[in-house]
Amino acid sequence: xxxxxxxxxxxxxxxxxxxxxxxxxxxxxxxxxxxxxxxxxxxxxxxxxxxxxxxxxxxxxxxxxxxxxxxxxxxxxxxxxxxxxxxxxxxxxxxxxxxxxxxxxxxxxxxxxxxxxxxxxxxxxxxxxxxxxxxxxxxxxxxxxxxxxxxxxxxxxxxxxxxxxxxxxxxxxxxxxxxxxxxxxxxxxxxxxxxxxxxxxxxxxxxxxxxxxxxxxxxxxxxxxxxxxxxxxxxxxxxxxxxxxxxxxxxxxxxxxxxxxxxxxxxxxxxxxxxxxxxxxxxxxxxxxxxxxxxxxxxxxxxxxxxxxxxxxxxxxxxxxxxxxxxxxxxxxxxxxxxxxxxxxxxxx
Amino acid sequence: xxxxxxxxxxxxxxxxxxxxxxxxxxxxxxxxxxxxxxxxxxxxxxxxxxxxxxxxxxxxxxxxxxxxxxxxxxxxxxxxxxxxxxxxxxxxxxxxxxxxxxxxxxxxxxxxxxxxxxxxxxxxxxxxxxxxxxxxxxxxxxxxxxxxxxxxxxxxxxxxxxxxxxxxxxxxxxxxxxxxxxxxxxxxxxxxxxxxxxxxxxxxxxxxxxxxxxxxxxxxxxxxxxxxxxxxxxxxxxxxxxxxxxxxxxxxxxxxxxxxxxxxxxxxxxxxxxxxxxxxxxxxxxxxxxxxxxxxxxxxxxxxxxxxxxxxxxxxxxxxxxxxxxxxxxxxxxxxxxxxxxxxxxxxxxxxxxxxxxxxxxxxxxxxxxxxxxxxxxxxxxxxxxx
Numbered sequence: 117x118x119x120x121x122x123x124x125x126x127x128x129x130x131x132x133x134x135x136x137x138x139x140x141x142x143x144x145x146x147x148x149x150x151x152x153x154x155x156x157x158x159x160x161x162x163x164x165x166x167x168x169x170x171x172x173x174x175x176x177x178x179x180x181x182x183x184x185x186x187x188x189x190x191x192x193x194x195x196x197x198x199x200x201x202x203x204x205x206x207x208x209x210x211x212x213x214x215x216x217x218x219x220x221x222x223x224x225x226x227x228x229x230x231x232x233x234x235x236x237x238x239x240x241x242x243x244x245x246x247x248x249x250x251x252x253x254x255x256x257x258x259x260x261x262x263x264x265x266x267x268x269x270x271x272x273x274x275x276x277x278x279x280x281x282x283x284x285x286x287x288x289x290x291x292x293x294x295x296x297x298x299x300x301x302x303x304x305x306x307x308x309x310x311x312x313x314x315x316x317x318x319x320x321x322x323x324x325x326x327x328x329x330x331x332x333x334x335x336x337x338x339x340x341x342x343x344x345x346x347x348x349x350x351x352x353x354x355x356x357x358x359x360x361x362x363x364x365x366x367x368x369x370x371x372x373x374x375x376x377x378x379x380x381x382x383x384x385x386x387x388x389x390x391x392x393x394x395x396x397x398x399x400x401x402x403x404x405x406x407x408x409x410x411x412x413x414x415x416x417x418x419x420x421x422x423x424x425x426x427x428x429x430x431x432x433x434x435x436x437x438x439x440x441x442x443x444x445x446x447x448x449x450x451x452x453x454x455x456x457x458x459x460x461x462x463x464x465x
Numbered sequence: 466x467x468x469x470x471x472x473x474x475x476x477x478x479x480x481x482x483x484x485x486x487x488x489x490x491x492x493x494x495x496x497x498x499x500x501x502x503x504x505x506x507x508x509x510x511x512x513x514x515x516x517x518x519x520x521x522x523x524x525x526x527x528x529x530x531x532x533x534x535x536x537x538x539x540x541x542x543x544x545x546x547x548x549x550x551x552x553x554x555x556x557x558x559x560x561x562x563x564x565x566x567x568x569x570x571x572x573x574x575x576x577x578x579x580x581x582x583x584x585x586x587x588x589x590x591x592x593x594x595x596x597x598x599x600x601x602x603x604x605x606x607x608x609x610x611x612x613x614x615x616x617x618x619x620x621x622x623x624x625x626x627x628x629x630x631x632x633x634x635x636x637x638x639x640x641x642x643x644x645x646x647x648x649x650x651x652x653x654x655x656x657x658x659x660x661x662x663x664x665x666x667x668x669x670x671x672x673x674x675x676x677x678x679x680x681x682x683x684x685x686x687x688x689x690x691x692x693x694x695x696x697x698x699x700x701x702x703x704x705x706x707x708x709x710x711x712x713x714x715x716x717x718x719x720x721x722x723x724x725x726x727x728x729x730x731x732x733x734x735x736x737x738x739x740x741x742x743x744x745x746x747x748x749x750x751x752x753x754x755x756x757x758x759x760x761x762x763x764x765x766x767x768x769x770x771x772x773x774x775x776x777x778x779x780x781x782x783x784x785x786x787x788x789x790x791x792x793x794x795x796x797x798x799x800x801x802x803x804x805x806x807x808x809x810x811x812x813x814x815x816x817x818x819x820x821x822x823x824x825x826x827x828x829x830x831x832x833x834x835x836x837x838x839x840x841x842x843x844x845x846x847x848x849x850x851x852x
Contacts, residue, residue: 331594358575361598
């Protein structure tokens with residue numbers, strides 16, 4: 117892991133890019149406003165163009181063109197990374213992703229690879245309004261041949277980006293939560309993150325991380341989430357235990373497509389209850405897909421219906437007050453989970 | 466140990482007068498129960514218990530007390546009563562646990578903190594974990610059953626229905642109890658937490674996985690402590706015991722649940738009281754009213770427009786016609802037929818196999834003579850003269 121714990125996540129990603137450019141001459145970066153001194157809208161590309169000007173290509177405002185060019189570079193053996201300034205504009209990359217990048221390998225009988233990485237910030241809570249705050253990765257869940265990584269600040273962020281760039285055989289959508297950029301990178305150390313005991317499932321650096329405040333001895337509910345929801349889920353879990361004596365295990369995958377149920381089986385053995393949380397709207401989201409798979413494969417471990425907590429369907433308002441009402445926050449998680457368990461763990465109250 | 470303090474409701478008074486205590490010293494009180502009336506220069510107001518537990522009173526009625534200092538404590542264990550008295554006697558006295566707790570470096574849940582303070586658990590005894598929960602501390606408490614029964618924590622797997630589940634005690638731990646718990650196991654609204662029985666030899670036994678926790682007198686104590694929500698009487702052999710326990714439970718304001726087997730057929734317009742046990746394949750016809758605390762055995766068929774009172778027991782396969790009236794405390798045997806428009810008076814006893822063609826007055830026995838002949842069989846069953 118090429119990061120240390122006191123770094124902000126944007127720096128961790130920036131360092132990973134520097135590491136890639138330093139060691140791998142076939143890595144390129146394409147995107148809008150990524151040259152120094154601006155260094156990209158969220159400064160993740162800072163410093164790259166100064167050191168490797170020939171490999172950092174700033175482009176006109178045409179996401180379809182950027183993606184198409186990167187696909188061509190990948191077909192000829194390079195390892196291009198695309199930066200889309202705001203994830204909301206991933207819709208403009210949909211045609212090259214869906215009809216070219218993810219199909220060429222099979223259309224051309226396995227003779228070509230198209231390992232592009234499309235990095236893009238997603239998520240709200242910054243007051244950026246309806247067209248700069250969405251979580252659009254959900255739209256690509258049904259695109260076969262596409263890998264979607266959505267690491268949180270708990271994951272090996274740099275490792276995940278390096279892995280996707282160098283070892284991805286397929287196109288990768290690399291989702292970076294906007295709020296995460298400013299957060300301190302806190303991967304597990306010696307099996308712990310603060311008060312939480314951690315377990316990791318799956319191969320590094322794309323592990324799923326499970327967290328428990330009760331040392332995985334027991335839990336009342338399992339909370340599954342990714343990306344920007346992870347820190348919020350951890351805050352909710354802490355308050356649920358301290359104030360309500362409800363033990364809540366949090367499971368945070370890094371790779372949300374294809375999705376693996378690793379770690380969920382043993383967690384549901386303890387809790388029997390699953391809440392899936394996502395920042396995108398409820399309808400047709402990741403949580404719906406996960407809930408369907410869990411009930412197909414782990415039905416016997418469930419003691420009640422799977423709950424989804426997600427954003428309200430509709431636009432994301434610009435004002436922070438209204439945005440907080442639309443997006444699922446800590447209080448929404450606490451309220452939903454306590455009401456879900458109401459009548460259950462009653463002691464003296 | 467939770468203090469009860471008199472809040473300063475106005476700025477004109479230095480002290481308040483204890484007008485009256487509304488709960489006895491060392492009585493079990495429930496959270497929000499008014500335990501004391503206090504008067505200041507402007508107003509009399511009520512002081513409520515901050516939690517469930519035993520009340521340890523400080524000031525006496527008629528005494529002046531200061532604001533914002535404890536005038537009483539609510540404690541969760543009998544041991545803590547002594548500690549509470551010491552503090553009330555000497556306000557400088559501090560709970561050793563509270564003093565020591567500040568030296569604990571880990572984090573505690575709210576309930577864990579309360580447990581440590583209430584039970585004076587020394588910091589040196591706390592498990593070495595970064596965060597301690599209630600569950601971590603319960604093994605450290607000898608009399609944890611006084612705090613809560615692990616039974617209370619059983620979670621019925623139907624929380625999502627938003628139906629509130631009633632923690633239910635079954636009175637009587639005999640054969641009737643097995644029938645009742647079996648019937649109630651089909652009802653998601655009821656969670657049976659155990660049995661009470663006055664036969665001490667049964668205490669500690671389990672019936673279908675649930676314990677016989679103690680004598681019936683516990684029903685009073687536990688109800689005041691809020692440890693269960695409803696009860697049902699399982700005794701089927703004595704109407705008198707059923708009635709006595711029922712009346713006692715009603716004196717305590719304990720609600721009773723009905724135990725109705727899913728195979729029973731209750732028709733339109735049937736009205737059912739509480740505490741009834743309705744076994745498998747019971748039929749109740751339209752517009753029939755059934756009172757409280759009855760035990761209706763399997764295949765009892767009460768036809769339409771009957772009027773049944775309370776504390777009635779039937780054996781299996783008792784069948785009434787329409788418009789029959791059965792008064793309180795009637796006991797019926799097995800296999801009884803009752804014609805339409807007949808009244809069975811209060812306390813009457815009907816023998817098995819009776820066919821009632823006319824009414825039975827109160828406190829009468831009714832019997833239909835059935836001559837059952839017994840003939841020894843010879844070795845060859847073909848020689849059996851009956852079949």
